[in-house]
Amino acid sequence: MKILLFFFYIFIFLPSPTTCLTRFTVPESAQIGHRIGWISGRQEESVAPKYFVVFPDEQTSKFLKVDERTGEITTISHLDYEKRSKFDIVAVRVEESGETIDILVEVDDENDNAPSFADQSVKLEISEFAQLGTSFALPTVTDGDGPKFDVHRFVILQGNVNNVFKLTSRKVNEQLQADLVVNGQLDREFRDKYELLIEAQDGGKPAKTGQLRCSIEIVDANDNAPVFTRSRYTASVSANVSIGSHIITVQATDGDIGENSRISYEIKKTSSPSNSNFAISSSGVITTTATLLPASTHDVIVVASDHGNPPLSSSAVVTISVMGSTLASPPLDIIWLVESNSAHLPENSTLGSIVARVSIAQMYRDTKLRLIGTTSLCPQQTDQAHVYLLLLCGILDRETTSEYHLKFLLEKDGQIIVEHPQLLTIGDINDNAPQWHSSQIHISLNRTAGGSRTLTAKDPDLGQNGWIRYSVLDTDLVSIDKETGRVFVTNTVIADLLDSESKPPQFEKALWQVEIPEDTPVGTCLVKVL
Secondary structure (H helix, E strand, O other): OHHHHHHHHHHHHOOOOOEEEEEEEEEOOOOOOOEEEEOOOOOOOOOOOOEEEEOOOOOHHHHEEEOOOOOEEEEOOOOOOOOOOEEEEEEEEOOOOOOEEEEEEEEEOOOOOOOEEOOOEEEEEEEOOOOOOOEEEOOOEEOOOOHHHOEEEEEEEEOOHHHOEEEEEEEEOOEEEEEEEEOOOOOOOOOOEEEEEEEEEEOOOOOOEEEEEEEEEEEOOOOOOOEEOOOEEEEEEOOOOOOOOEEEEOOEEOOOOHHHHOEEEEEOOOOOHHHHHEEEOOOOEEEEOOOOOOOOEEEEEEEEEEOOOOOOEEEEEEEEEEOOOOOOOOOEEEEEOOOOOOOEEEOOOOOOOEEEEEEEOHHHOOOEEEEEOOOOEEEEEOOOOOEEEEEEOOOOOOOOOOEEEEEEEEEEOOEEEEEEEEEEEEEOOOOOOOEEOOOOOOOOOOOOOOOEEEOOEEOOOOHHHHOOOOOOOOOOOEEEOOOOOEEEEOOOOOOOOOOOOOOOOOOOOOOOOOOOOOOOOOOOOOOOOO
């Protein structure tokens, strides 16, 4: 009733009201009674109300209060950015001008949640013959904060002997997730167990953290994990696709034979509601199990496991984009004019090159096309108003950004008519050389069999472009394992005593005693034994 009276007051009693927008920001940790500000920007004193205030929704009035005499805006309940990030209020001046003021109160996110793994510990069995680059999906991690303070990075804190593992990360449903990747040669006879402590860090300063204990057993046996033909698959479907429809087929291969090469597929269980919308068959066919929302995007993690003992597995992400219209014919026809014929561009693509042609369907030809999600691609309208060319107008760098979640928007009179999501992936080229953590490394090795030290370099490139092979140049004193970087003393000193007169060898003395200062340089001869 109050809202109805408000509109009646504006349109009947106040001639030609004007409207302005006033913004306020309040931290989500603000205490009850916290003053957010005044409507006019300063305190106003009045016996009679100066404003007529309306809360467009009932929930706003449970969190915020506006004094109609002074214009003061205060909190009356605790705020939570993760539950609600903004509030709208409408105020009208009770005077002849009848000015209408739209008030927007935005809640400022704070780092009040720490990352949390779905499981606090995980056990993995990994073959000693696992290939470099073999990956294992770790438990999903969540952080209740917004993008500024959600999970930003993963690190291995302890247990990574000889740096044989590393972590990679990828965005799944807008949340960063981690995979454990084999980074060095595993040897069960050298070490058969690893106890890793893995930490997820958010974007706070200082960062809040969550930890995962990862117990790894190195086993003999099945030595090839399934390998997907692609690390990420993409598919687009119409919004009215039928339940049970075939969306896409994924495929993995296994270099083993027999049961060790037989592959089964499953969709990894996560907290995302996307999981319940899809199913996968034993042959890798993904189908729908529920009605899909228009203009939605779903990231699904598919795991391929062989039937070895223990089984090996790998994972790939399938991104399914649902068109923004329920019409059978799509509003946009996008033809990618690149070698892959898909939304996949190598990071060394030429600036200014045409990468795609976008055509607007007949019924939407009174709209304009706009692209969001990247500044590296620019739509250029052609002589035909409904046809656009997509130009590469910015440099691509896979090591900085490996994928873009694009949205093609069709707009008319400033209103969005259609949203068309599209995932653009960036292909890797070998544009980074391996890097040592220091230009000069000092090591000490025992001149005994087995004396060794492992050196590690890093390369941010992907796959084989990022694999490192080690070698030693211009010396035969030491050798290095080309896979692991383990440095060995090439030869040991062996002394043979030969008796030429058939008598036992005799030393000059039975005991030698030598005193040396504690700062004696390494390599100093201490005594000559005869």
